[in-house]
Amino acid sequence: MTTWWRRAFPLELAEEGHFSRREFARFLAVVSAGFTAGIGYLWWRKKPLEGASDPEAGPKELPVALGLAADLQPGQSRLFKFRDAHDACILLRTPKGELRAYRQTCTHLGCAVRYAEERLECPCHRGFFEPDRGFPVQGPPSRPLAAIALEVRPDGTVWAVGELPKPTLETLDRRAACPREKTEVTA
Amino acid sequence: MNTPRVRISPAALGVILVLLVIQLYLFETVLGAVLDGQRSVLPGAFFVSLALTAISLFLAFRSTVEHGPKE
Numbered sequence: 005m006t007t008w009w010r011r012a013f014p015l016e017l018a019e020e021g022h023f024s025r026r027e028f029a030r031f032l033a034v035v036s037a038g039f040t041a042g043i044g045y046l047w048w049r050k051k052p053l054e055g056a057s058d059p060e061a062g063p064k065e066l067p068v069a070l071g072l073a074a075d076l077q078p079g080q081s082r083l084f085k086f087r088d089a090h091d092a093c094i095l096l097r098t099p100k101g102e103l104r105a106y107r108q109t110c111t112h113l114g115c116a117v118r119y120a121e122e123r124l125e126c127p128c129h130r131g132f133f134e135p136d137r138g139f140p141v142q143g144p145p146s147r148p149l150a151a152i153a154l155e156v157r158p159d160g161t162v163w164a165v166g167e168l169p170k171p172t173l174e175t176l177d178r179r180a181a182c183p184r185e186k187t188e189v190t191a
Numbered sequence: 192m193n194t195p196r197v198r199i200s201p202a203a204l205g206v207i208l209v210l211l212v213i214q215l216y217l218f219e220t221v222l223g224a225v226l227d228g229q230r231s232v233l234p235g236a237f238f239v240s241l242a243l244t245a246i247s248l249f250l251a252f253r254s255t256v257e258h259g260p261k262e
Contacts, residue, residue: 033207
């Protein structure tokens with residue numbers, strides 16, 4: 005007796021139903037080789053991925069003037085372009101009065117973050133970063149924002165001079181000071 | 192004519208699945224590191240991934256268990 009779905013979808017494939025365990029294992033092994041090829045490509049490709057941090061470019065890049073430091077009050081922010089017209093960054097003065105600059109690209113899915121209510125907010129998926137170091141404190145992002153190195157010159161102007169390296173395993177003390185991790189520990 | 196049935200063992204298939212999960216996790220971690228500008232992890236990650244792939248390919252193509260003559 006023919007089942008209803010067989011009548012609805014009268015497909016007759018010669019090899020239908022003969023996907024063996026070995027074929028499945030070979031498929032998985034090839035997928036595994038694909039991951040290896042992907043990592044190899046990332047290694048072979050010297051140029052950073054689009055939107056990726058590139059702290060090594062520091063000595064080669066031109067400083068960008070961001071205006072007078074005194075013009076920015078605590079809680080205020082200003083947008084600027086750093087390396088090129090697509091490299092959107094945000095300069096802000098924290099509630100403590102310190103100047104900070106970050107790349108505007110959210111580390112979750114790349115939306116532009118904005119400074120509001122004393123924290124950096126990604127409006128796409130409600131991700132939040134604290135303004136002092138750019139660590140994620142709420143929402144989907146799990147990695148900190150790329151920080152821009154600033155320089156205040158004697159005439160009072162602020163300059164973006166490079167990109168700061170992100171925290172690594174060697175800087176565990178900074179990771180331990182992450183507000184999100186503190187919250188998890190106290191909870 | 193009776194021929195032995197040669198199949199990959201369930202254990203080998205399980206190991207391949209586990210290795211694939213490790214590969215997935217490794218790739219995700221490496222991609223995150225590269226996006227953060229930490230390219231120094233790439234050589235090590237590549238050779239670890241290569242070793243896992245070699246094991247997977249060996250198991251997939253060579254690991255067999257015989258079930259006796261086919262009817």
